[in-house]
Amino acid sequence: MDILVFVKRVAATQEEELRLIDDGKNIDLSKIPFKMNDWDNYAVEEAVKIVEGQGGSVTAISIGSAESDEVLRRAIAMGSKDGILMETQEAIHDPALRAQAIYNFLKKEDIKFDAIFTGVQSEDDQFAATGGILAGKMDLPYASMVIGIDAIENGYFVLRRELEGGLQERIKIKAPCILSIQSGINEPRYVSIMGIRKASKVERKTFKFNDFASRGDAIIDLIKWSYPEKKGGATMLTGEMDEICKEILEILKKKGVC
Amino acid sequence: MSYALIISEVRRGVFEERNLDSIGMAHLAGKDAFLLIPEGNYNLNNSIVNKIIKAKLEESLFLNPLIITELISKIIGTLGAPEIVIFTHSSSGIELASYLAGKMSLPIITDVSGYDRNEQIFFKSYYSDKVFGQFKKAKESPLVITVRSGSFKDHVTEKGKNAEEITVDGPSGIEERSFVEYVEEEKTGVDITKAEFLLSLGRGIGNKDEIPKFEELANLMKATISGSRPVIDKQWLPKERQVGTSGKTVKPKVYLAMGISGAFQHIAGMKDSECIIAVNKDPEAPIFQYAHYGIVADANKIRDKLKDLLQG
Amino acid sequence: MQDEAASRVLVCIQCGKCTGGCPESGRTPFNIRMLVRKKQFSYTIDESIPWYCTACNACTIRCPRDVKPSEVVIDIRSTLVENGDIPLAIQKALENTFVQKNPWGKPRSKRGEWAGKLNFKVPHISETEHKRLLFLCCVHAYDPRCMVIPVNVATLLHRAGYEFGILGEEECCCGNEIRRIGELGLFEELMEENKTNFKEYGVKEIIALSPHCMNTMKNEYGDTGIKVMHYTEVLSGLIKEGALKPHKPFEKEIIYHDPCFLGKQNKIFEEPRDILKSINNTNLKEFSRSKEISLCCEGGGGRMFFEVETHYKRNSETRVEEAQSKGVEIITTACPFCVMTLEEKAVEKGLAVKELSEILMEVI
Numbered sequence: 001m002d003i004l005v006f007v008k009r010v011a012a013t014q015e016e017e018l019r020l021i022d023d024g025k026n027i028d029l030s031k032i033p034f035k036m037n038d039w040d041n042y043a044v045e046e047a048v049k050i051v052e053g054q055g056g057s058v059t060a061i062s063i064g065s066a067e068s069d070e071v072l073r074r075a076i077a078m079g080s081k082d083g084i085l086m087e088t089q090e091a092i093h094d095p096a097l098r099a100q101a102i103y104n105f106l107k108k109e110d111i112k113f114d115a116i117f118t119g120v121q122s123e124d125d126q127f128a129a130t131g132g133i134l135a136g137k138m139d140l141p142y143a144s145m146v147i148g149i150d151a152i153e154n155g156y157f158v159l160r161r162e163l164e165g166g167l168q169e170r171i172k173i174k175a176p177c178i179l180s181i182q183s184g185i186n187e188p189r190y191v192s193i194m195g196i197r198k199a200s201k202v203e204r205k206t207f208k209f210n211d212f213a214s215r216g217d218a219i220i221d222l223i224k225w226s227y228p229e230k231k232g233g234a235t236m237l238t239g240e241m242d243e244i245c246k247e248i249l250e251i252l253k254k255k256g257v258c
Numbered sequence: 259m260s261y262a263l264i265i266s267e268v269r270r271g272v273f274e275e276r277n278l279d280s281i282g283m284a285h286l287a288g289k290d291a292f293l294l295i296p297e298g299n300y301n302l303n304n305s306i307v308n309k310i311i312k313a314k315l316e317e318s319l320f321l322n323p324l325i326i327t328e329l330i331s332k333i334i335g336t337l338g339a340p341e342i343v344i345f346t347h348s349s350s351g352i353e354l355a356s357y358l359a360g361k362m363s364l365p366i367i368t369d370v371s372g373y374d375r376n377e378q379i380f381f382k383s384y385y386s387d388k389v390f391g392q393f394k395k396a397k398e399s400p401l402v403i404t405v406r407s408g409s410f411k412d413h414v415t416e417k418g419k420n421a422e423e424i425t426v427d428g429p430s431g432i433e434e435r436s437f438v439e440y441v442e443e444e445k446t447g448v449d450i451t452k453a454e455f456l457l458s459l460g461r462g463i464g465n466k467d468e469i470p471k472f473e474e475l476a477n478l479m480k481a482t483i484s485g486s487r488p489v490i491d492k493q494w495l496p497k498e499r500q501v502g503t504s505g506k507t508v509k510p511k512v513y514l515a516m517g518i519s520g521a522f523q524h525i526a527g528m529k530d531s532e533c534i535i536a537v538n539k540d541p542e543a544p545i546f547q548y549a550h551y552g553i554v555a556d557a558n559k560i561r562d563k564l565k566d567l568l569q570g
Numbered sequence: 571m572q573d574e575a576a577s578r579v580l581v582c583i584q585c586g587k588c589t590g591g592c593p594e595s596g597r598t599p600f601n602i603r604m605l606v607r608k609k610q611f612s613y614t615i616d617e618s619i620p621w622y623c624t625a626c627n628a629c630t631i632r633c634p635r636d637v638k639p640s641e642v643v644i645d646i647r648s649t650l651v652e653n654g655d656i657p658l659a660i661q662k663a664l665e666n667t668f669v670q671k672n673p674w675g676k677p678r679s680k681r682g683e684w685a686g687k688l689n690f691k692v693p694h695i696s697e698t699e700h701k702r703l704l705f706l707c708c709v710h711a712y713d714p715r716c717m718v719i720p721v722n723v724a725t726l727l728h729r730a731g732y733e734f735g736i737l738g739e740e741e742c743c744c745g746n747e748i749r750r751i752g753e754l755g756l757f758e759e760l761m762e763e764n765k766t767n768f769k770e771y772g773v774k775e776i777i778a779l780s781p782h783c784m785n786t787m788k789n790e791y792g793d794t795g796i797k798v799m800h801y802t803e804v805l806s807g808l809i810k811e812g813a814l815k816p817h818k819p820f821e822k823e824i825i826y827h828d829p830c831f832l833g834k835q836n837k838i839f840e841e842p843r844d845i846l847k848s849i850n851n852t853n854l855k856e857f858s859r860s861k862e863i864s865l866c867c868e869g870g871g872g873r874m875f876f877e878v879e880t881h882y883k884r885n886s887e888t889r890v891e892e893a894q895s896k897g898v899e900i901i902t903t904a905c906p907f908c909v910m911t912l913e914e915k916a917v918e919k920g921l922a923v924k925e926l927s928e929i930l931m932e933v934i
Contacts, residue, residue, distance in 0.1 A: 011385075012669050015677045018388045027389060031679045031739070035669045093391065099360060120352075125391070126383055127368050129356035132323065136360020141434040142323055144353040160441060163269065163349045169318075170438040177434075180353075189654040190661045193668070193755025219365040219397040223379060225389045234536065234552035244553055245563040248514075248535060251551060255533050257455035257512045258479045461918070488914065493881060503674070504659050504877035522713050526674065544714050 001056035001114045001152065001175075003047040006102070006131075007040040007075050009068040010124045024224035036071040039119025043181035045188040046149065047117050048079035054152070056114070057081040063098060065089050069204060076199035077191040083202070088209035093125065094218040099133035101213035106138075108212065115157070116178045120144055131180040141173045144180035262289035263333070263340040264307070265326065267350055268317050270440065273300035275407075280344040281306055282410030283403070286373055289341055294333065296320040297425070304421045306414050315428025318437035321350045323357035328429045330358060336426070339400050347404035359402045365395040371406040386530075447498055453482035454511045458501055458528070461488040462517025462538060463557050469494050472516070475561050478568040484508065486524045502527035516557035520545025579609045582637045588629035593866035594622045597882045602629050602639045609642055617655050620646045622878055625750040625871030626830040631862070643871075647752025656751075663875035664753050671742035671760070672708035673875055681711045682738035687721045690728055695735035695771045702734040703773045704801075705787070707780035708743050709874075709906040715913070716906040720779055722927035723801050726934065727777075730813040732804070734777060740767055744778075746786035746831075751872040761791055768796060777801050781832035781905045782870065788836065800832055802904050802926060806841040809848050816933040819851035823898040824929070826854060827889060827912065828864035829905030842904050842926055849933050855896050857889070865889055869907030886915045893921060900924050 011032045019028040036044075047058045060075030061084045062068040072083030086105060092098050105111070121128035128144070135142030147168060148160040155175050160168045162182050173179075237244045252258035262284035267274045273295075284291040284307075291307040296317050304310060311333060319325050330343070343358065345351035347369045359366035372381030372390065380403065381390045395401045450456060457476045459469070476483050483499060490500040501508055502524040513531035518524060520536070520543055528534070529548050536549035537557045546552040553560065586603050594600040600622035608615050620643050629639040650656055651664075666675030684706070685692050695703050704727070710720045727734055745760035764787075768776075776798045778784035788798035808814045826846060832838045839861045846854050859865045868885050889912060893901050901912055904926045913923040 012675075013385045013388060015670075015675065016388075016679065018385060020389060027384075033669050033671075033678060093393075094365075094396075095356070096359065096363075096365060124385060126386075127366075128352045129359065129366055129368050132353060132356025133360035133366065135323075136327070136357045136362070139361075142353065142357050143435065144356070145349040158438070161349060161353075163440075167269075168441040170441055172436050172438055174434045187658065190651065190656055190664065191654070192651050192753060193759060194652060197755065219363075219395065219399070220367055221394050221396045223392040223394060225384065225391055226381075228387055228390055234546045234549040236546075236552045236554070238554075241555070241559060241563050242567075244555070245560060245567055248551075248553070248560075248564065249567060251533070251535065252455070252479065252512060252514075255455075255512050257481070487877075488918075491881075491884075503662070503875065522674070522715070 001050060001054060002112060003051065003056065003058050003115045003117055004111065004113045005040070005044050005047045005058055005060050005075065005080070005117045006119075007044060007060050007062050007071045008037040008119075008122045008124075009034050009062065009064050009071045010037045010122055013123070020225050020227065024226055027225060034067065034070070036074050037119055037122045037124075039121055039123075039181065039183050040071070041119075041188045042183050042185050043117040043119050044075045044078050044080065045186045046181050049186060050149070050152065052079065059084060061086065061102075063088065063092065063101065063209060072204050073196050073199045074191060076202050077195040078189060083204040085204060085206045086209045086212065087206055090215065092215075092218075093222040094220045095125075095127045095129040096133055096220070097213055097215070097218045098130050099137055100217055101209055102130075102134055103137045104212040105207065109207075114175050116140075116176075118178070118180045120180045120182050128180070131178050135178040138178070141177040142179075143171060143173050143177070145182045146179045147182045147185050149185075260289055260341040261292050261308070261337070262287060263330070263343045264291055264293045265330075265343065265345050265351075265354060266293055266295040267346050267348060268296060268298070268300065268320070271298065271300075271317070273302050274346065274348075276346045276348065278411040278414050279405045279407055279409050280346055282413035283344050283370070283373065283405045284342070285415055286375060286410055286413040287342060288375065292337070292340070293421070294329075296428075303416070305416045305419060307421045308417060310421045310423045312423060312425045313428040314425060319428065319431055321354070322432075322435055322437065323354045324432055324435055325429050326354050327358050327361045329426070331362065333426060341400060343400055343402045345402070345404045347406045351404045355402050355404045364400055364402050365397055366402040367393045367395075368404040369406050370403045371409040373410075448482065450482055450484045450499055450501065451506050451508050453484075453508070455479065455481040456484045456501070456508060456510045456513050456531075457481040458484045458486065458513060458515045458518060459489050459495070459557075460486040460515065460518030462519065463489075464517075466492065466494045468558060471558075471565075472561060475565050475568075478565060481514065486518045486521070515545055515549070516561065518545055519543040520548065578637050579606050579642055581635045582606050582610060583635055585634065587632045587634060588637075588639045591628035591632045591863075593624060593626055593628065593868065593885055598622050598878065602643070605646065606637060606639050606642055609646065615646055617650055618657075620650065621657060621660070621872070621876060623871050624830075624866050624868045624873050626866035627835045628830075628866070631834055644750055644752050647750075648754050649752075651752045657876055659876045660751055660872055663872070664748070664751065664756060667743050667748055667760070668756060671763075672712065673743065673747065674708065674712055676708075676712040678742070679739055681706070681741060682736070684711060684717045684720050685724070685736065685738070687717070688724055692724055693735045695737055695773060698733055698735035700733050701772050701774040703768070703776045704734045704736050705744070705776050705778045705783055706736070706741055707778070707783045707906065709910075710779050711741075713906070713910070716909060716925075719906060719925050719927055722925075722931045723779060723805070726805060726814060726927065726930060727808075729934065730808040732808060732813070737767055737771075744783035744786050746782040746790075747870070747872055747874070749786065749790065750870070761786075765791060765794060768794060775799065777804050779906075781829045781836065781838075782907065785831045785835055800836075800838055800841070800904070802832075802841045802845060803838065805930070806844045809845060814934060816849045816930065818933040820849045820929060820933050821851045822900050823853045823855065824900040824902050825857060825893050825896060825898045826860075827857065827867070827901055827903040827908055828861055829903055829908045830864065830866050830870060832904060833864050834862050845926060845930065846902065849929070855898055857892055867908045867911040869905075869911040874907055874910070884911075884915065886911045890915045890919050890921060894919055900929075902926050902929055
């Protein structure tokens with residue numbers, strides 16, 4: 001089975017306070033390190049596991065700046081056969097534009113595949129939409145929130161999707177198809193620096209994003225960014241033991257857990 | 259006529275509470291709310307929408323992206339194009355919405371948690387709510403959105419009369435994607451990472467004899483018990499219950515930390531919880547820097563009081 | 571490095587002196603002699619076993635054949651790292667270090683935040699005359715318990731009129747623990763990044779706050795031409811010169827715990843004791859196992875990031891019990907890992923753990 005996996009290089013902002021600059025037109029990421037999008041890490045691992053089991057190949061594809069080569073090398077170190085970069089210096093904020101470019105690229109370059117994997121979402125824009133839009137455009141069956149692939153038989157994936165509250169649904173989906181992989185589906189392997197260095201020797205092809213779509217094709221506009229409403233530190237509950245405990249129960253009720 | 263098409267989410271016969279956010283969004287945008295729902299009996303106040311479109315098909319087909327897209331295009335054929343198509347931002351919502359947007363080349367904005375009615379700007383989270391992007395559609399076309407649970411339900415208003423109901427035939431099943439069954443996640447031992455409500459215990463509870471009393475409280479509150487490293491080390495609780503860098507990383511809806519001071523390694527394992535309530539005797543305990551609610555008190559006393567209240 | 575380790579195991583005569591001095595042997599499944607034996611015959615090694623090693627180096631010091639068993643452990647671990655067969659907690663620590671240059675994954679941009687707690691400004695190393703670098707260590711930069719240590723030492727150096735500078739957010743993890751975890755590629759990257767900075771700013775001396783950082787920069791960074799010291803060496807010198815005067819009495823019974831990376835691995839035994847002895851009215855006691863044979867606290871070799879599965883009595887508990895039996899009120903030490911491991915057990919038993927600089931701040 002030949003699987004294409006889309007991987008994205010994102011800013012590691014989990015512990016950072018972000019600063020907006022240029023009147024909210026930009027986010028200052030200048031001092032923030034980058035890494036592979038967490039969900040894509042799971043998607044690569046899942047694809048590699050499948051190929052290790054039944055043969056085929058994994059190709060990692062990234063849309064982004066030249067630095068996105070980092071995540072391609074990582075994907076190769078994890079077991080991908082090769083990597084493709086669709087290079088664009090500017091960030092893309094419309095998932096429809098992203099999907100349009102991928103669609104045009106796959107058609108024009110006549111890329112063959114049995115499945116496309118994406119992460120459910122990326123840590124930066126959290127759209128969770130690129131895989132689905134692409135599937136709609138390509139007229140391919142689609143599933144998101146894939147938390148387990150139970151079998152691949154007779155041209156079908158039998159897989160589980162994560163729903164809410166500990167519930168899952170098992171579905172059957174026909175290949176070729178597009179699957180968006182949920183974090184936690186597997187335990188992504190560790191890739192050592194030595195492994196990444198070795199991966200540098202594997203060829204990665206570079207294409208220009210603009211050859212497949214132009215920014216004018218975006219169908220939503222990002223006007224600017226703003227900060228969320230401020231939340232102060234802990235609200236301290238004080239007073240009589242009785243009142244405090246009633247307040248705790250009130251909070252639990254509001255959160256719907258008690 | 260400009261209307262909002264709301265794709266309701268029903269799961270195992272239940273009309274999900276989060277649909278109210280979709281309806282609230284339509285009201286906030288000043289659009290007539292047309293609710294698409296599979297045929298069946300649901301606990302739904304039908305005076306909060308203008309029209310109910312009942313589709314003759316099973317729930318599992320309704321929530322299939324390939325099928326719902328066909329259904330929606332059929333509705334558009336009859337009623338005209340909506341101004342906006344609203345889904346919930348959930349496992350099924352994102353799947354349905356993105357596929358629909360791709361298939362019909364519609365603009366899409368997901369995880370919408372705010373709306374500026376004058377400017378017609380939608381707010382969506384970036385980087386786990388650290389900043390919000392302000393979006394507008396850039397094309398004259400129906401817009402697809404998914405809305406965040408809890409964001410718009412306060413905007414729901416009663417219309418004063420019951421909604422008009424119409425029925426449409428649903429497409430039949432397809433082989434490209436088919437539903438097999440619902441699966442309850444396996445429960446092998448306790449998985450604290452799956453719990454929605456954790457009652458987490460630290461050294462501050464004093465000694466092992468206190469554990470059963472906390473277990474009683476956990477039962478009353480329907481909480482799952484977890485603990486910090488010292489408590490696990492002392493074998494007051496088994497290793498599988500440990501929260502922190504050397505244990506598990508958890509993100510429950512509520513993390514009630516009792517007697518936990520909040521060592522760095524512990525914080526790393528729970529700081530992303532939706533709501534953190536910390537009880538600790540030491541007002542300087544680092545956990546208060548990360549908590550949403552803090553109580554400076556003896557964990558055991560709070561425990562006993564909570565038990566009293568819950569037992570009535 | 572790996573080839574060397576492989577060849578050394580062949581000269582092992584299985585005398586067992588390594589196991590005899592190992593802080594893990596007996597109580598845990600870890601048997602360093604057996605590990606060397608298995609390596610000699612290329613037998614398979616249960617992959618959970620090598621992670622018990624605390625990298626204290628007692629085995630290597632005691633070995634009569636210079637087998638360097640502690641390096642054999644690193645060798646075994648490096649194979650596990652290359653194959654990805656490592657505990658999840660270790661994997662996280664390595665991935666964090668790769669992205670944020672510290673094992674906890676705290677933002678690099680906040681590495682210099684501690685300096686905001688000072689009431690004077692510490693210059694960047696490039697703005698200093700003597701090019702003496704105060705090297706923080708990830709623990710001091712980020713852990714709320716240990717952040718007080720750089721604040722104290724910087725304050726003491728400042729009061730003594732001793733010029734120094736810092737790298738701030740340019741500093742990255744020293745790699746001492748990373749090398750011992752067996753991620754040799756990552757260790758090289760960290761070392762290169764730090765060495766590039768040292769070179770760019772013309773660093774002449776390094777004052778390391780943690781014995782772990784000192785150890786790797788002194789012994790494993792190659793010939794940098796930089797003099798690397800632990801801060802206790804600098805402070806004891808300043809006290810002797812009279813630049814710092816501990817004038818207030820400290821009427822406490824205290825005991826000093828030798829950190830493995832300061833003591834047995836780098837033979838710095840006297841400087842911390844000299845500092846303590848310079849304080850009036852202090853009664854300094856010694857552990858029965860001190861200096862060369864000091865009992866490891868089990869914080870090294872990656873053990874700060876990884877909990878071994880089995881339940882057994884921790885060395886820190888043994889250590890605290892002995893301190894208690896000697897009637898002391900305070901255990902003092904000069905390593906952040908020792909502070910963290912000892913303090914956990916000490917607090918339970920009503921003892922305090924103070925890092926050496928914390929005591930000094932009370933008397934100067």
